[in-house]
Amino acid sequence: MEAYEYLEKIRAAAPRVHCITNYVTAHDVANMILACGANPVMADEPQEMGEITAHAGALALNMGTPGERREQAMLAAGKAANGNGIPVVLDPVGVGASAFRRKMAEELLGAVTFTAIRGNMSEIRTLSELAEKKAAGAAGGVDVRPVDVVTEETLAEAVTFVKAVSKRLGAVVAVTGAIDLVSDGQQCVVIRGGREEMSRVTGTGCQLSGLAAAFLAVARNMEAPAGSTGGNTAGGAACAARGMEAVAAAVCVMNAAGEIAWEQRGLCGGNASYGTGIIDAVYRMDQKMLEGRIRYEVR
Numbered sequence: 128m129e130a131y132e133y134l135e136k137i138r139a140a141a142p143r144v145h146c147i148t149n150y151v152t153a154h155d156v157a158n159m160i161l162a163c164g165a166n167p168v169m170a171d172e173p174q175e176m177g178e179i180t181a182h183a184g185a186l187a188l189n190m191g192t193p194g195e196r197r198e199q200a201m202l203a204a205g206k207a208a209n210g211n212g213i214p215v216v217l218d219p220v221g222v223g224a225s226a227f228r229r230k231m232a233e234e235l236l237g238a239v240t241f242t243a244i245r246g247n248m249s250e251i252r253t254l255s256e257l258a259e260k261k262a263a264g265a266a267g268g269v270d271v272r273p274v275d276v277v278t279e280e281t282l283a284e285a286v287t288f289v290k291a292v293s294k295r296l297g298a299v300v301a302v303t304g305a306i307d308l309v310s311d312g313q314q315c316v317v318i319r320g321g322r323e324e325m326s327r328v329t330g331t332g333c334q335l336s337g338l339a340a341a342f343l344a345v346a347r348n349m350e351a352p353a354g355s356t357g358g359n360t361a362g363g364a365a366c367a368a369r370g371m372e373a374v375a376a377a378v379c380v381m382n383a384a385g386e387i388a389w390e391q392r393g394l395c396g397g398n399a400s401y402g403t404g405i406i407d408a409v410y411r412m413d414q415k416m417l418e419g420r421i422r423y424e425v426r
């Protein structure tokens with residue numbers, strides 16, 4: 128399934144994406160979800176989670192600005208999603224930054240079955256350590272640490288690592304950055320593209336997690352490919368089988384939007400208008416705009 132076909136299906140079905148997200152980038156995440164054709168609802172009152180999540184096509188949980196109330200909401204929404212076969216995405220923003228975040232991530236991983244987990248390499252390394260019950264130490268803020276950046280030199284090792292983490296966490300794992308890796312534990316899609324400047328716009332990672340949730344919402348209603356063994360069934364059988372494809376397609380669309388918005392930036396184009404441009408590029412994305420911009424290999 129091509130990335131553009133996912134966009135067409137999202138635009139036709141307008142699935143609702145329930146987001147429990149941080150207050151820094153919530154507005155941009157909502158606009159990005161609208162830009163791809165889906166329908167965002169940002170809600171984090173624990174008492175209404177059962178009703179809100181049950182009517183969603185996908186759930187996106189983002190740990191960027193955590194708190195006890197938000198954690199309760201995430202646990203309630205995650206369980207409601209699992210109980211209704213709704214795909215769930217986790218964005219462990221800054222999970223290594225504090226003991227509170229690490230404990231919250233452990234609780235979420237213990238209570239909710241995630242369809243996909245997207246983060247930068249530092250965040251995914253911390254999750255991996257938590258899943259291995261290793262003492263994960265403090266690891267940076269919300270951005271990737273220089274030591275964790277995936278390069279052509281460290282790519283083979285990173286692919287092996289991401290496959291292993293995906294198996295360990297029982298979810299599709301997407302590590303994004305200069306080179307993006309999306310794995311279902313068996314295979315790994317290596318995606319090149321995007322712009323270095325995307326990392327200087329706050330929220331591009333959060334937006335991508337929201338996009339991935341929208342892509343999974345339509346994957347859930349597709350046929351499972353013949354002979355597929357699939358991943359976990361948090362979003363139903365079709366979503367399990369297509370989870371890696373759907374998340375990789377979302378990454379490709381985000382990268383293309385980052386490239387297009389950079390090429391069309393204005394004379395005063397700094398990071399704020401660049402960020403808006405990325406959302407606009409997704410809004411306007413058609414098949415022609417994606418041509419030549421999707422560069423991936425499967426390892």
Ligand SMILES: Nc1ncnc2c1ncn2[C@@H]1O[C@H](COP(=O)(O)OP(=O)(O)O)[C@@H](O)[C@H]1O
Binds near residue numbers: 270321332333378
């Ligand atoms: N150095 C880079 N070169 C190309 N694309 C990048 C680079 N850094 C980030 N991106 C892109 O920016 C988007 C957000 O990813 P990332 O910055 O890793 O998220 P986060 O904000 O969670 O750290 C992804 O589409 C990713 O491919």
Ligand SMILES: Cc1ncsc1CCOP(=O)(O)O
Binds near residue numbers: 151269331332334
């Ligand atoms: C700066 C910041 N602080 C807490 S959440 C957040 C936004 C992080 O967004 P992203 O990881 O998508 O850049």
